[in-house]
Amino acid sequence: DTEVTQTPKHLVMGMTNKKSLKCEQHMGHRAMYWYKQKAKKPPELMFVYSYEKLSINESVPSRFSPECPNSSLLNLHLHALQPEDSALYLCASSQDGRAENSPLHFGNGTRLTVT
Amino acid sequence: SQKIEQNSEALNIQEGKTATLTCNYTNYSPAYLQWYRQDPGRGPVFLLLIRENEKEKRKERLKVTFDTTLKQSLFHITASQPADSATYLCALLSNSGYALNFGKGTSLLVTP
Numbered sequence: 001d002t003e004v005t006q007t008p009k010h011l012v013m014g015m016t017n018k019k020s021l022k023c024e025q026h027m028g029h030r031a032m033y034w035y036k037q038k039a040k041k042p043p044e045l046m047f048v049y050s051y052e053k054l055s056i057n058e059s060v061p062s063r064f065s066p067e068c069p070n071s072s073l074l075n076l077h078l079h080a081l082q083p084e085d086s087a088l089y090l091c092a093s094s095q096d097g098r099a100e101n102s103p104l105h106f107g108n109g110t111r112l113t114v115t
Numbered sequence: 116s117q118k119i120e121q122n123s124e125a126l127n128i129q130e131g132k133t134a135t136l137t138c139n140y141t142n143y144s145p146a147y148l149q150w151y152r153q154d155p156g157r158g159p160v161f162l163l164l165i166r167e168n169e170k171e172k173r174k175e176r177l178k179v180t181f182d183t184t185l186k187q188s189l190f191h192i193t194a195s196q197p198a199d200s201a202t203y204l205c206a207l208l209s210n211s212g213y214a215l216n217f218g219k220g221t222s223l224l225v226t227p
Contacts, residue, residue: 002158031213042204042217043159056213090158103149104215106158 003027006091006107014115015081021110023074023091032074033104034066035090043090049074050096081114088112117142119218121205127224128195136190136221138205148181148188149206153220159204163190195225 004025013019023032031050035043048056049068057066063085065077074091088109095102120139128134138148147166151159165172165181165188172179178191192199202220209216 002160004158040219042219045214045216048213050213056211058214088156092158103161103164104151104159105161108157111156 002105002107004091004093004105004107006089006110008110009108010111010113012113012115013078013081015083017081018077018079020078021076021089021091021112023076023107024072025093025105026072027093027105028071028095029093029102029105030071030096031094032068033092033094034074034076035092035106037088037090037109047076078112081112083114086113117207117209117216119143119205119207119216121203121218121221123219123221125222125224127226130196130225130227132195134192134195134199134223134225136203136223138188138190138218140186140205140207143186143207143210145183145207147208148179149215150177150179150188150190151204151206151217153202153204159217162203192223195223197225197227200224 007022033048034046037043045058046060047066052068063080067075090106090109092104092106094104118141149164150162153159163179165179167183176193180189202222204220205218206215
């Protein structure tokens with residue numbers, strides 16, 4: 001088990017649904033990340049929060065909306081997704097907002113299927 | 116554009132042998148490089164970080180080298196075991212300083 005907890009583990013949603021992915025860490029890390037990973041591809045960065053502020057949005061469509069309620073929690077709100085958004089969504093944290101100072105700790109992801 | 120290249124073909128080796136995986140990069144000026152392990156359906160797990168002024172770093176059966184002139188890192192697993200079977204990802208920091216970019220990974224299969 002990892003120290004970054006993601007829920008749910010699996011999610012199936014229709015294109016008109018609204019759902020949220022949740023991520024929690026209690027390591028005192030001040031940076032949190034959302035990555036998307038398609039089969040046999042590397043993880044691709046979506047968002048970075050540093051000290052609870054959004055510091056990077058990698059041109060992600062607005063149907064994905066991140067939220068960082070506090071330094072331990074990270075949410076990803078989903079609305080009007082497309083089937084091609086089906087993927088493994090990975091949350092990660094690091095000690096501070098610059099990855100060079102500390103490695104990433106990943107959760108085991110939410111496997112999302114959009115029907 | 117920035118690229119991280121890892122051998123996309125799977126590497127099959129016999130138990131007990133040394134596995135060597137390669138990571139090449141272009142248009143990065145990294146101060147360090149990281150290696151991660153990923154098992155199917157799970158998130159990547161950090162293994163090692165090597166800085167530009169370190170030629171080599173070891174951790175138990177793992178050894179990483181970093182050649183900034185060749186723009187290459189080699190990742191070695193000595194005395195490999197079937198439990199080492201996984202995908203190994205190389206990662207570099209983007210120029211923004213916040214985003215860690217990953218290579219496609221190399222799948223390693225260690226057979227008894």
